[in-house]
Amino acid sequence: MTMNATKNQKAAETRQRILDASLKLFLETGYEQATMRKIAQLSGLTPGATYYHFKTKEHIIFHFYEKSYQDHLEPARATLNNNKALKTRITGLIKTHLDVARPYHQISKALFRVASTPGHPLSPFSEETRELREENISLLREGVNGSSDRIPSGIKDKLPEILWLFKILIIIYWLFDTTPDQEKTDRLVDRSVDLIVRLLAISNLPGMKSFSERLVGLFEEFKPYQ
Amino acid sequence: MTMNATKNQKAAETRQRILDASLKLFLETGYEQATMRKIAQLSGLTPGATYYHFKTKEHIIFHFYEKSYQDHLEPARATLNNNKALKTRITGLIKTHLDVARPYHQISKALFRVASTPGHPLSPFSEETRELREENISLLREGVNGSSDRIPSGIKDKLPEILWLFKILIIIYWLFDTTPDQEKTDRLVDRSVDLIVRLLAISNLPGMKSFSERLVGLFEEFKPYQ
DNA sequence: ACCCCTTTTTGAACGCGTTTAAAAAATACG
DNA sequence: CGTATTTTTTAAACGCGTTCAAAAAGGGGT
Numbered sequence: 001m002t003m004n005a006t007k008n009q010k011a012a013e014t015r016q017r018i019l020d021a022s023l024k025l026f027l028e029t030g031y032e033q034a035t036m037r038k039i040a041q042l043s044g045l046t047p048g049a050t051y052y053h054f055k056t057k058e059h060i061i062f063h064f065y066e067k068s069y070q071d072h073l074e075p076a077r078a079t080l081n082n083n084k085a086l087k088t089r090i091t092g093l094i095k096t097h098l099d100v101a102r103p104y105h106q107i108s109k110a111l112f113r114v115a116s117t118p119g120h121p122l123s124p125f126s127e128e129t130r131e132l133r134e135e136n137i138s139l140l141r142e143g144v145n146g147s148s149d150r151i152p153s154g155i156k157d158k159l160p161e162i163l164w165l166f167k168i169l170i171i172i173y174w175l176f177d178t179t180p181d182q183e184k185t186d187r188l189v190d191r192s193v194d195l196i197v198r199l200l201a202i203s204n205l206p207g208m209k210s211f212s213e214r215l216v217g218l219f220e221e222f223k224p225y226q
Numbered sequence: 227m228t229m230n231a232t233k234n235q236k237a238a239e240t241r242q243r244i245l246d247a248s249l250k251l252f253l254e255t256g257y258e259q260a261t262m263r264k265i266a267q268l269s270g271l272t273p274g275a276t277y278y279h280f281k282t283k284e285h286i287i288f289h290f291y292e293k294s295y296q297d298h299l300e301p302a303r304a305t306l307n308n309n310k311a312l313k314t315r316i317t318g319l320i321k322t323h324l325d326v327a328r329p330y331h332q333i334s335k336a337l338f339r340v341a342s343t344p345g346h347p348l349s350p351f352s353e354e355t356r357e358l359r360e361e362n363i364s365l366l367r368e369g370v371n372g373s374s375d376r377i378p379s380g381i382k383d384k385l386p387e388i389l390w391l392f393k394i395l396i397i398i399y400w401l402f403d404t405t406p407d408q409e410k411t412d413r414l415v416d417r418s419v420d421l422i423v424r425l426l427a428i429s430n431l432p433g434m435k436s437f438s439e440r441l442v443g444l445f446e447e448f449k450p451y452q
Numbered sequence: 453a454c455c456c457c458t459t460t461t462t463g464a465a466c467g468c469g470t471t472t473a474a475a476a477a478a479t480a481c482g
Numbered sequence: 483c484g485t486a487t488t489t490t491t492t493a494a495a496c497g498c499g500t501t502c503a504a505a506a507a508g509g510g511g512t
Binding site: 010036037047048051056057 | 498499
């Protein structure tokens with residue numbers, strides 16, 4: 001216990017020093033300009049030592065994605081506690097994440113380039129990122145299950161996963177969004193979640209159920225992970 | 227005229243030699259292993275000379291995307307001539323493209339990594355790729371306008387652009403598809419176009435029109451290009 | 453204090469995409 | 483034909499992410 005803690009202490013500290021240096025350089029100069037040599041230097045290390053702590057440069061930036069997920073949990077939970085309408089809950093879950101990720105907007109583009117390489121370990125669909133994905137889907141499930149909206153039975157179970165993929169698409173849009181503070185994405189979230197909730201409402205009508213269930217079935221069969 | 231033709235002849239030939247060498251190496255060894263030095267050597271050039279003809283390595287691979295678009299035009303037009311149902315027409319336009327692109331499946335992933343870098347000139351939403359994008363949208367417009375289906379008036383005009391974005395998403399799915407010959411993507415095209423056509427049919431019902439028009443309005447306001 | 457084993461760091465190198473100044477080849481023109 | 487201009491090629495270099503064998507540092511057991 002104490003042994004292990006002591007054992008790992010050095011590594012954890014160095015790791016944190018690298019992360020601090022990286023973030024500073026990323027924010028000041030962007031991902032490309034923040035070379036591993038500069039990061040190493042600012043951390044008081046040689047490049048080789050840096051690679052002892054992080055497998056690749058991309059793994060450094062992936063850490064900030066994980067961190068943004070962790071950081072959004074508190075405001076996200078607060079939203080869930082204060083709202084019952086599905087629309088507000090889902091909008092809240094997504095917007096709180098975008099909020100905490102805002103400082104990383106520029107550098108996240110670099111991560112996206114990695115994420116969009118099919119088969120890459122850091123892709124959002126990969127095995128390596130499974131835990132984070134499933135945590136996120138669980139949170140969305142809380143958002144769905146705790147809502148006051150009436151959701152068609154055949155859909156409710158699968159909705160969280162669909163919303164997760166939807167969230168990924170929103171994040172992609174956000175990365176491409178060049179408006180100040182990415183405010184256009186915020187509006188898109190409002191408008192598109194509104195549309196999703198409307199579709200769910202319509203799905204409660206007897207004639208429409210088959211359409212929504214077809215959509216859910218399509219997702220279930222073709223979802224790009226697992 | 228003749229002068230200009232003669233003028234460009236050398237460059238065009240060399241360009242083609244580079245493309246031939248690139249394709250050979252891409253297919254044999256993949257994008258990463260096909261280094262610019264090897265491409266140059268196989269073309270009988272030095273790396274510097276290769277860069278005289280192609281701005282970056284990515285521009286070489288972008289050429290194959292352009293070519294796949296050109297190559298799919300003939301079978302695509304044949305499909306349009308032989309089918310009137312919207313579903314068949316749209317499915318045909320997308321599947322013919324996937325068909326001709328099949329040999330480039332592996333190497334297209336590298337292009338996608340570029341395409342998914344926000345702001346990159348070779349992104350599908352960029353100014354530099356505008357011509358190709360607009361050509362493709364025009365073709366999809368032919369597919370829509372020549373169909374026998376009754377399409378709600380407020381939607382028909384915008385449908386081609388929406389279908390183009392849909393096609394982009396299909397291509398992304400195709401890139402991630404690891405099934406043999408990407409046959410899963412083919413099924414996805416069938417199933418999802420079916421769903422789109424169903425939605426259009428439902429949209430003709432008076433109560434549903436507002437929903438579809440909302441969807442179209444959303445796209446129009448938030449489309450990620452122009 | 454010593455040895456042993458693991459963790460961490462070093463320094464040099466590799467191969468990559470790309471750039472560049474200068475040379476060479478091709479072409480245009482009087 | 484000879485000269486001026488443009489197009490193409492060369493050879494060398496740059497900085498990058500990354501790797502690796504060897505050295506150093508750290509820590510436990512005797």
